[in-house]
Amino acid sequence: MRRARSFTRLTGIVAVAVASLALTACGSGSGSESTGDSTSSGPFTIRVAMGSTGETVDAVFTKLKAAYEAKYPGRTVEIVIQENDTYETIGLNNLLTSRNAPDVYFERPGTRLATKVHDGYAADITDAVNGPGFTGRFDPAAYSGMQIDGKTYMVPWSGDVTNVFWFNKAIFTANGLTPPATWDEFLALCGKLKAAGITPLVDGNKDKWPIGSIASHLAERSLGNDAYIAAIKGDQPMNSAGMVAAFDNLKTLADNGYINKSVNALPDDQATTQFLLGKAAMIGIGSWLVSDQISQAPKLQIGYFNLPTLPGSGDQKSVLGVSTGFVVNANSEHVSAGTDFLALMSASEATKLFAEAGLTPMTVDPFAGVTADANTVSLATLLSSAPTKVTPAxxxxxxxxxxFYGAAAAVIGGLKSPQEALDAAQKRVEALPKS
Amino acid sequence: MRPSSRWTPYLLVGPAVLFFAFVVGLPLVGTVWMSFTKWSGTNRMRFIGFDNFTRAFHDTVYQRAYLNTFIYIAATLVLEVAVGFALAGLVSIQGKRTLWYRITFFIPVMLPMVVIAVLWSFIYSDDGGLINSFLTGIGRDDLRRVWLGDPGTALLAVSVVSGWIYAGFYMAIFYAGLQRVPKSLLEAARLDGASEWDLFFKIKAPLVRGMTEVAVLLCITGAFQSFDLFFVMTKGGPDHATEIITTYLVSTVFVDHEVGYGAALSVIMTVVVVGLGLLYARFRREGDVDVEY
Structure with missing residues (x-):
């Protein structure tokens, strides 16, 4: 009897210990009060999650929070900003599966959005974006990649040209150079710079996407957009003759020493610094270089040119770019409150704030009433008027x-021929399980 | 003294067992379970049997990661353990003021790994890096390399940094062992005409064999845990030349969002590490010689 009572006592202690541990582990939420429905009368909080795109942009969200709370009494906004890499790798997934999942979150269109829709984390907001809060704010083309099976799941936010060739105007002028129109002209220009003892092109491909982006663009120019996408999706082989031809252009840059030898060892930010210090005449990178140039080398005069035309069946005027947007969580209890926040984000006042912070908003009037950098405005026009928008792989x-990016890195590093690199990549993707 | 109740011992160890179960047991069971599923971290888990394991055994990058890890182990056994042993020998020579040397050699162990990785990335830099600048300075431009961008040098370059950090750690272990060698033994040897070289290799080294074995085990298991140095310096590149198991695991789970496959890779790694540990223990038992001093 006594033994039985002891056992009961022990069981109770164990149960309490387990419960305590479980509560300790699970009770790490922010304590936000996401209760009630947006249609209910009680106060509630919506959580808006994103990766940081810089302090100035983050500060805009603080202003939007205040504006939203003033406009909708009883509603509060909790802005959740994580370090960008963390957010895009593990952060967002952890947030979405947590007890305090965000009601609204930053995401990229295309595959990533489709995955969220498939997994049940993206609300169908078709009716809302066709409603008064969004009317006339976006060109229908801005929703590219944000609609699946005719339904809209994302509100556009900002756009970036992912790759152009930036050049140092002083170096170009001193050497009598002008932006090239064709790839052959580009190679001739690189040759002149090299002969003058100047590194023609610098890039930092440690993370593989900078040269991978150029390879994406070269592939589209060589194969055409549909064939390029099919090759990346696995519907066509990655090692086709057209793809090898595209990669031959990377090999030409490597073989002739037109790009820095350290390309695969250098992070992209260090390559940017080298360009801004005038150690190379050009860099292949996206539109975000402008903000680095403004903050690190405001006196440096820079210009850009799009990827020169190449022999190939793709659109030779195409532009490589990405757009971003915000999604309302399908599991949110406050879907309409979330779309209200996105409507506020899309209004002309918010557009102006984002443009002043250095973004290229995807609204119809991205730079209205704003004195934006000339290169930023020009790039926004380039992207919006592109006959073909190419998506990075x-x-x-x-x-x-x-x-694909690994193959591009192997070629630009002079480690493999285009055929060898693409054969190896094809072999690897063939071994991947079917999704 | 007998416990007042037969449950008392269980009650005493209970919290520790529960804590262990919570932080080790449950994740272990969860990982093994996940290794049999296809799961991105957010979608619905799907049981796929041994598919992840079959895939892993055909995954050439994963195999390359093992090869690189074993090369890294071999390199660090020399650069960390052997160099640490040699440093311990040097700083334990009597009559020398070795305190500052000991502190100097140990300082890298105390520095944050990420700081070290960034620092050495600059040292290895192609443009203005210390090594290439030195080679230019002595007129040996032909030896200049993109140390972290060349598959032929990248793994060795990272291993050297690892050696720079941990040689001081192993020096401290060996130094402690060498201090326990009886002075009377050394005095007797000296009276017999033994040189410092003889003292080190014929007396001190055999007497710290146990510590050498511990150091080797720490070095091997530490190599399987390595991540930050590789991630910051090379991210596994170029062309997977410095891809080790952990960098590939992290990439699989957090970049590709293949949590199920990543779990299978980590289960295989666990089996390999445990297997190596058991093998090591068996060899150690077979050659075990107790030396009392």
Whole structure:
């Protein structure tokens, strides 16, 4: 009897201990009070999650929070900002599966959005974006990649040209150079710079996407957009003759010493610094270089040119770019409150704030009433007027893009021939399980 | 003294067992379970049997990661353990003021790994890096390399940094062992005409064999845990030349969002590490010689 009572006591202690541990582990939420429905009368909080795109942009969200709370009494906004890499790798997934999942979150269109829709984390907001809060704010083309099976799941936010060739105007002028129109002209220009003892092109491909982006663009120019996308999705082989021809252009840069030898060892930010210090005449990178130039080398005069035309069946005027947007969580109890926040984000006042913070908003009037950098405005026009917008491979299929980018890195590093690199990549993607 | 109740011992160890179960047992069971599923971290888990394991055995990058890890182990056994042993020998020579040397050699162990990785990335830099600048300075431009961008040098370059950090750690272990060698023994040897070289290799080294074995085990298991140095310096590149098991695991789970496959890779790694540990223990038992001093 006594033994039985002791056992009961022990069981109770164990149960309490387990419960305590479980509560300790699970009770790490922020304590936000996301209770009630947006249609209910009680106060509630919506959580808005994103990766940081810089302090100035983050500060805009603080202003939007205040504006939203003033406009909708009883509603509060909790802004959740994580370090960008963390957010895009593990952060967002952890947030979405947590007890305090965000009601609204930043995401990229295309594969990533499709995955969220498939997994039940993206609300169908078709009716809302056709409603008064969004009317006339976006060109229908801005929703590219944000609609699946005719339903809209994302509100556009900002756009970036992912790759152009930036050049140092002083170096170009001193050497009598002008932006090239064709790839052959580009190579001739690189040759002149090299002969003058100047590194023609610098890039930092440690993370593989900078040269991977150029490879994406070269592939589209060589194969055409549909065939390029099919190759990345696995519907066509990655080692086709057209793809090898595209990669031959990378090999030409490597073989002739037109790009820095350290390309695969250098992070992209260090390559940017080298360019801004005038150690190379050009860099292949996206539109975000402008903000680095403004903050690090405000006196440096820079210009850009799009990827020169190449022999190939693709659109030779195409532009490589990505857009971003915000999604309302399908599991949110406050879907309409979430779309209200996105409507506020899309209004002209918010557009102005984002443009002043250095972004290129995707609204119809991205720079209205704003004195924006000339290169930023020009790039926004380039992207919006592009006859073909090319999506970088990692926005199409992350795993296959990793192999594609790896092949591009091997070629630009002079480690493999285009055929060898693409054969190896094809072999690897063939071994991937079917999704 | 007998416990007042037969449950008392269980009650005493209970919290520790529960804590262990919570932080080790449950994740272990969860990982093994996940290794049999296809799961991105957010979608519905799907049981796929041994598919992840079959895939892993055909995954050439994963195999390359093992090869690189074993090369890294071999390199660090020399650069960390052997160099640490040699440093311990040097700093334990009597009559020398070795305190500052000991502190100097140990300082890298105390520095944050990420700081070290960034620092050495600059040292290895192609443009203005210390090594290439030195080679240019002595007129040996032909030896200049992109140390972290060349598959032929990248793994060795990272291993050297690892050696720079941990040689001081192993020096401290060996130094402690060498201090326990009886002075009378050394005095007797000296009277017999033994040189410092003889003292080190014929007396001190055999007497710290146990510590050498511990150091080797720490070095091997530590190599399987390595991640930050590789991630910051090379991210596994170029062309997977410095891809080790942990960098590939992290990439699989957090970049490709293949949590199920990543779990299978980590289960295989666990089996390999445990297997190596058991093998090591068996060899150690077979050659075990107790030396009392």
């Amino acid at each position: 990692d926005n199409i299929d992350v795993k296959r893009a990793d192999e």
